[in-house]
Amino acid sequence: MKLWTSRSLLLRFVIMPVQCSNCEQKRAVLKRPKTGHSLCKDCFFWAFEEEIHQTITSAGLFNRGETVAIGASGGKDSTVLAHVMKLLNERYDYGLKLLLLSVDEGITGYRDDSLETVKRNQQQYELPLKIVSYEELYGWTMDAIVKQVGLKNNCTFCGVFRRQALDRGAMMLNVDKICTGHNADDVAETVLMNVLRGDIARLRRCTAISTSSEGDGAIPRCKPLKYAYEKEIVLYAYFKKLDYFSTECIYSPNAYRGHARAFLKDLESVRPSAIIDVIHSGETLSVKEGVKMPVQGTCSRCGYISSQALCKSCVLLEGLNRGLPKLGIGKHHRLHGKILAQEPLTEQEERKLKAVDF
Amino acid sequence: MCQVEEDYNGLECNQEKIPVSGLNRKCMKCKEGTAVLIIRVSDAFCRSCFKEYFIHKFRAMLGKNRVIFPQEKVLLAVSGGAASCTMLSQVQEGLSRDAPKKLRFMPGIVYIDDGGACGRSEDERQTSISQLKNIFTQTGFPYFIVPLEKVFSLPTSVLVPGTSDPDPSNPCYKQAVDKYLKEKQKLREEEAVCAVAQLNLEDSAYLPEHKLALQRLFSSLKTLSAKQEMLQTLRQHLILHVARENSYSKVMMGESCSRLAVKLLSNIALGRGAALASDTGFSDPRFGDVVIVRPMRDYSSKEITFYNRMFHVPSVFIPGLDTKSHDKASIQRLTESFVTNLQADFPSTVSTIYRTSEKLHTVRPPQSQSTEPEPASKCLLCLCALDTTAEQLSQLRLQEGSVDLVAGSSDQCCVEDQTCGTSGCCSSKRTPVQQDLKTLLCYSCRLTVKDMAAVNTLPPYILTEAEKRQRRSQMKVEISEYLLEEDQD
Numbered sequence: 001m002k003l004w005t006s007r008s009l010l011l012r013f014v015i016m017p018v019q020c021s022n023c024e025q026k027r028a029v030l031k032r033p034k035t036g037h038s039l040c041k042d043c044f045f046w047a048f049e050e051e052i053h054q055t056i057t058s059a060g061l062f063n064r065g066e067t068v069a070i071g072a073s074g075g076k077d078s079t080v081l082a083h084v085m086k087l088l089n090e091r092y093d094y095g096l097k098l099l100l101l102s103v104d105e106g107i108t109g110y111r112d113d114s115l116e117t118v119k120r121n122q123q124q125y126e127l128p129l130k131i132v133s134y135e136e137l138y139g140w141t142m143d144a145i146v147k148q149v150g151l152k153n154n155c156t157f158c159g160v161f162r163r164q165a166l167d168r169g170a171m172m173l174n175v176d177k178i179c180t181g182h183n184a185d186d187v188a189e190t191v192l193m194n195v196l197r198g199d200i201a202r203l204r205r206c207t208a209i210s211t212s213s214e215g216d217g218a219i220p221r222c223k224p225l226k227y228a229y230e231k232e233i234v235l236y237a238y239f240k241k242l243d244y245f246s247t248e249c250i251y252s253p254n255a256y257r258g259h260a261r262a263f264l265k266d267l268e269s270v271r272p273s274a275i276i277d278v279i280h281s282g283e284t285l286s287v288k289e290g291v292k293m294p295v296q297g298t299c300s301r302c303g304y305i306s307s308q309a310l311c312k313s314c315v316l317l318e319g320l321n322r323g324l325p326k327l328g329i330g331k332h333h334r335l336h337g338k339i340l341a342q343e344p345l346t347e348q349e350e351r352k353l354k355a356v357d358f
Numbered sequence: 359m360c361q362v363e364e365d366y367n368g369l370e371c372n373q374e375k376i377p378v379s380g381l382n383r384k385c386m387k388c389k390e391g392t393a394v395l396i397i398r399v400s401d402a403f404c405r406s407c408f409k410e411y412f413i414h415k416f417r418a419m420l421g422k423n424r425v426i427f428p429q430e431k432v433l434l435a436v437s438g439g440a441a442s443c444t445m446l447s448q449v450q451e452g453l454s455r456d457a458p459k460k461l462r463f464m465p466g467i468v469y470i471d472d473g474g475a476c477g478r479s480e481d482e483r484q485t486s487i488s489q490l491k492n493i494f495t496q497t498g499f500p501y502f503i504v505p506l507e508k509v510f511s512l513p514t515s516v517l518v519p520g521t522s523d524p525d526p527s528n529p530c531y532k533q534a535v536d537k538y539l540k541e542k543q544k545l546r547e548e549e550a551v552c553a554v555a556q557l558n559l560e561d562s563a564y565l566p567e568h569k570l571a572l573q574r575l576f577s578s579l580k581t582l583s584a585k586q587e588m589l590q591t592l593r594q595h596l597i598l599h600v601a602r603e604n605s606y607s608k609v610m611m612g613e614s615c616s617r618l619a620v621k622l623l624s625n626i627a628l629g630r631g632a633a634l635a636s637d638t639g640f641s642d643p644r645f646g647d648v649v650i651v652r653p654m655r656d657y658s659s660k661e662i663t664f665y666n667r668m669f670h671v672p673s674v675f676i677p678g679l680d681t682k683s684h685d686k687a688s689i690q691r692l693t694e695s696f697v698t699n700l701q702a703d704f705p706s707t708v709s710t711i712y713r714t715s716e717k718l719h720t721v722r723p724p725q726s727q728s729t730e731p732e733p734a735s736k737c738l739l740c741l742c743a744l745d746t747t748a749e750q751l752s753q754l755r756l757q758e759g760s761v762d763l764v765a766g767s768s769d770q771c772c773v774e775d776q777t778c779g780t781s782g783c784c785s786s787k788r789t790p791v792q793q794d795l796k797t798l799l800c801y802s803c804r805l806t807v808k809d810m811a812a813v814n815t816l817p818p819y820i821l822t823e824a825e826k827r828q829r830r831s832q833m834k835v836e837i838s839e840y841l842l843e844e845d846q847d
Contacts, residue, residue, distance in 0.1 A: 195626060196700070198710035200717045263696045267627050270689050271583060273805065274627050280801055281631025284745045288635075288719040 022047075030239070033231040033272060041239050048236050052224055053088050059209045061222045064095040066176040071166055072100040072121060072129075074114030077181030079121060079244040080233050081225055085179070086125050099173065100125075103165045104133035105158055106141025107249065114245040132169035134161055138313075140320055146251055149325040155255045156329060157320075160312045164304060170219045182223040185230040185264065188275045191282035193260040201293050207282040218305050229275060387411070395664050399705055405668065412657075412665050416448045417461070419653045423640055426608060426651070428462040428535055433606040434499075435597050436469050438490055442612030443673035444662050445654050449610075450497050462535075463608075467494055467501035468600050470593050474506050474572045475585070476679050489674045502600050507564035507572050509592050514823040516595045519741055520602070520647030575815040582688035584809035586679055587628070587802070591739050592817070601648045609650045616659040616697075618652070619711040624693035629802040633742040635718040644741045658708065737800035738824055739807075744800050798827055 018028045020040035028038035032047070039047065055061075062068060070085060072078040082100060089096050102118045105111050115131065122129040135141050138161060146154045170178050187207060194203040205211075210222035225233065237244060252258070267274040294307035304311045310318075312328060319327030383393045383402050391404030403411060420426055434449060436442040452461035469490055473483035487503055494501040579585045601609050613621070622638045625631075636642045642650035654662070666673060680691045701707045721743070737744055795813060796804050807813065814821065834841075 191626065192623070195623065195711060195714055196707060198714045200714060203714070259696075259700060263692075266686060266692050266696070267689060270686055270692055271581070271805075274689065277629035277802070277805065278627055280629045280745075281626040281634070284632035284801075285626075285634050285718055286632075286721045288717055291717045 030235055033229050033235075034276075036272070045236070045240070048228070048232060049084060049088065049091075051227060052084055053092060055209070055227055056088070056094075056224050059222075061179075061210060061224060062094055062096055062177065065097075067097040067099070067174065068177045068179055069099055069101040069166075069170050069173060069175040070127075071178060071180040072102045072118045073181075074102070074117035074121070074245045075181070076233055076237050076244045076246060077183055077186075077225060077230075079117070079242050080237050081179065081181040082121055082125055082127065083240070083242055085224070086127065098127055099175070100127050100129040101166065101169050101173065101175075101178070102129065102131045103162050103169070104131055104135075105162065106134050106143055107251070108143055110250055111142075117243065117245040120243060130169055130173055132165050132172075134165065137161075137165055137168060138317055140317070142251070145320060148320060148323070151251060151254050153326075153329045154251050155257070157316055158251075160316060164311075164313050166221075167219055167304070175219065178219055178221045179224055180221060181225055183225045183228050183230050183233055184275050184279060185261075187223070187226055187282070188278040189257060189260045189264050191278050192264060193257055196260065197256075200287055200291060203282070203285070204287050204293075207279060227276070227279075394668075397658070397661050397664070398709075408665070409669065412661065413448065413451060415656055416445075416653060417452060419640075419656055420461070423651075425641055425649060426463050428537075430463045430608060431466065431604075431606045432463045432608040432610055432651075433466050433468050433597070433601045433604075434610045434612075436467050436490075436494075436612065438469065438486065438674040438676045439612070440666050440671075440673050441614045441617070441654050441657070441659070441662050443493070444657075444666055444671055445610060445612040446493075446497060447669075447671045448653075465499045466604065466606060467497070467499050468597055469494075469501070469503050470506055470596055471503060472506040472589060472593065472678075473676075474569055475576050475589055475592075476677065478677070486674055486676050493672050493674070502604075504596055504600060505564045506589075506592060506596065507568040509596055509817045509819075510565075510568040510571050512595060512599055512817065512819045514819045514826070515602075516599050516819060517738060517741065517823045519645050519736060571815070571817075574812075575817070578811040578815045579806075579809055580811060581809045582680060582683065583628070583690060584806045586688055586690050587806045589679060591803075591806075594740075598645055598648055607648060609648060611650060611652050612654050613652050614654050614657050614659050614662055615712050616708050618655050618715065619708045620690070620694045620697050622711055622715050623697060624690045625802075627689050627693060629805060630742075630800075632745040632800070633720065633740065634715065635720045636742060638715040639718070644736075655712075737803050738795070738798040738820065738827070739803040740800060742800055794828055795824055797831075798824055 018038045020026050020028045020043050021037045022039055022043040026040035026042070029041055030044060031038050032044065068085070070078065070082050072082055082098075085096075085098055088094065089098060100118060100122055102115060104115060118129065118131075121127075133141075142154070142158055145157050149157060166178060166180075190206045191203065194200075194206055209226050211218075211220050236242075264275065264278070267278075271277075296305055296307060298304065299306040299311035299314055300309055301314045302311060304313070306312070316328040319325055385391045385393050385404035385407050386402050387407040388404060391406065393402035394405050395408065396402050397408075426432060434442070434446055436446055446467065449461065449465050453465070469487075471483055471487060473479075473486070483505075490503070491501075576585055576588070579588055597609055601607075618638045622634060625634055625637055630637060633644075636644050638655075640652055640655060642652075644650075665671065680688055683691055685695045686692055697707060697711070735744060736742065795807055799807060810816075
């Protein structure tokens with residue numbers, strides 16, 4: 001049997017420090033999820049920030065002198081986004097006026113905590129903050145909505161209302177653009193979910209880095225973090241000691257998106273580049289001509305952009321106000337006319353729309 | 359708060375609740391016979407109506423798409439599994455009928471024996487082959503049994519898409535059919551003779567060094583996902599070669615609806631977004647002269663299994679690369695288990711994914727229709743259009759995380775540069791050959807090759823074609839200022 005020398009014993013038990021593969025001077029403290037490179041803190045910060053800068057410049061997301069609202073929820077994505085936007089705005093002199101825009105959905109125990117984080121962010125980054133709430137815009141908080149709708153379709157309500165709330169808030173503040181913290185994992189999940197749902201119109205649009213800005217008062221929205229992995233965002237926040245609120249929404253476990261998310265997480269464990277591969281597929285697929293697509297118009301009640309006579313949030317609100325929670329879930333185009341004309345619905349229709357499973 | 363056993367009542371499902379009747383449900387079509395099975399969500403069929411429905415679907419699929427011309431030679435790719443054996447029996451059924459609407463093409467069968475890649479022993483392979491031979495000889499069609507090891511003797515022409523040569527005497531489908539019906543009397547006697555005379559076997563022996571080479575190739579692929587992709591590619595090339603050698607202009611694959619839904623989703627995960635329509639659509643024209651057709655794409659695996667059982671369609675189960683592997687062994691396997699599980703909770707999953715695939719198409723580069731398509735504009739392995747053009751390269755760099763870092767000596771620094779002057783930057787993981795191959799491949803084939811430990815284990819026809827294309831692009835760079843026409847490259 002070979003005798004172990006004391007030196008080899010020492011080497012067996014001491015973890016050899018790995019040098020940063022970029023600067024080769026400092027010790028590496030992390031391994032990048034995207035590439036597997038071992039990097040020191042500063043090189044990682046630089047790589048992460050540079051990639052976002054290149055995303056912004058190559059896609060031409062902003063113009064000089066614009067006012068940009070950062071959708072801030074207090075979670076990791078928006079905290080990192082606010083930090084990086086402020087940093088890049090100064091480092092590369094984008095010439096942008098930045099401010100924070102936050103939406104209060106009225107979820108006790110979840111949103112009020114995260115709003116505290118946003119208020120802290122406001123002080124840390126010295127950016128003006130505006131909070132809009134569902135209560136003031138629609139007269140309904142998410143807690144009240146869930147009591148009526150149940151736990152299955154509540155995410156639809158929240159998502160639709162939030163998008164409109166962001167736009168309304170942005171219009172109040174007179175901004176030119178909104179930017180949100182959607183990261184690579186979010187975009188990939190959306191691609192998968194749209195394929196599973198068969199939503200070809202959304203599938204075509206969802207990988208775009210910014211929404212088109214064809215008039216009608218719709219403020220364009222963009223995703224500067226589109227190519228940033230969720231894990232890297234967490235790594236960045238961790239090493240930069242950024243403070244954020246990290247609980248999952250209490251109403252989200254039953255959402256359909258959860259299936260797509262679980263699948264994506266599994267894919268990532270099989271092949272780490274799968275997230276980017278899904279985004280690439282989403283960008284390169286093309287839809288046949290002649291496939292029926294919704295045409296953009298305006299809602300006849302509130303004037304918001306809509307592909308139907310009534311925009312989704314008007315329909316959902318109508319349903320809530322009338323005690324018909326399923327109005328707006330599923331396809332009820334024929335009923336839109338009735339609602340607009342304020343006609344009462346037949347008994348059978350009412351029965352269908354009331355049934356809710358908790 | 360949230361209950362686990364919630365009833366799904368379907369977001370898109372507007373049906374009324376079906377009254378739960380006992381065992382004596384009537385067939386929904388003829389309303390007379392007792393139903394023996396339920397397909398889709400709640401459609402009950404009796405035995406004979408089901409058979410009619412099944413057969414009709416096959417012929418409707420062929421008739422609707424009108425790509426198979428009369429008297430055309432069509433190769434049926436049979437793997438021995440349930441779906442392809444059903445396809446075989448449908449073709450047999452369609453050709454044997456004396457009705458005026460008889461199918462009118464000349465079939466052949468091909469089976470690719472991939473036991474060498476899956477690690478099966480010689481005996482097991484021979485057993486499967488003899489079982490399949492029994493099935494094939496009963497059909498009376500000419501058949502070819504080709505071992506996968508034959509890829510090592512393929513010519514490089516396999517990688518070049520041929521030009522489809524429209525027969526000047528058959529300008530369109532309807533006229534072709536009319537012409538055929540007129541000449542039918544003359545051909546009737548000759549048909550029977552031809553069928554028997556064409557029974558020839560492809561020599562299924564292979565050299566032992568090819569067997570070793572195949573094993574080396576598959577052991578140099580590190581992940582199961584890459585192995586499955588490579589197997590799929592090689593199999594396609596081999597089928598294409600057999601079709602070309604024996605002048606078959608169409609190939610029929612037996613992929614069912616469920617299989618195609620899984621394929622669509624896993625192709626998205628593999629980065630094959632640009633080629634989704636060709637990979638999962640009815641017809642796949644990427645090879646030019648040989649068109650791949652998927653007539654079974656409307657059948658769910660449940661329908662196929664029931665049909666096989668009820669009408670005794672023979673099939674042979676042959677284990678593949680991912681048989682009995684765990685859920686996360688490969689991307690394809692993971693997708694399969696995901697879709698199957700989701701289908702249990704949401705019964706419309708597979709059909710929704712299938713309908714999504716019908717709405718996609720392949721973008722054709724604008725100038726390729728007039729001139730002969732330049733082979734270099736297609737991927738070396740999968741022959742789809744390259745989705746890695748110059749504009750997209752910058753995006754790809756972002757995606758791969760190869761931003762120029764300070765004092766850059768990252769692995770990716772040599773990707774775009776032609777020369778790498780600093781020492782040690784190429785020596786780390788990449789050999790120059792693998793790096794050069796990258797420019798010839800589409801996004802997902804790049805991922806497959808990235809998982810290879812040694813690129814030179816690829817079959818010689820791929821390597822020679824790669825070198826040829828590189829030399830050609832080098833030539834082009836040298837003379838680029840003198841070329842007048844914008845070549846689609």
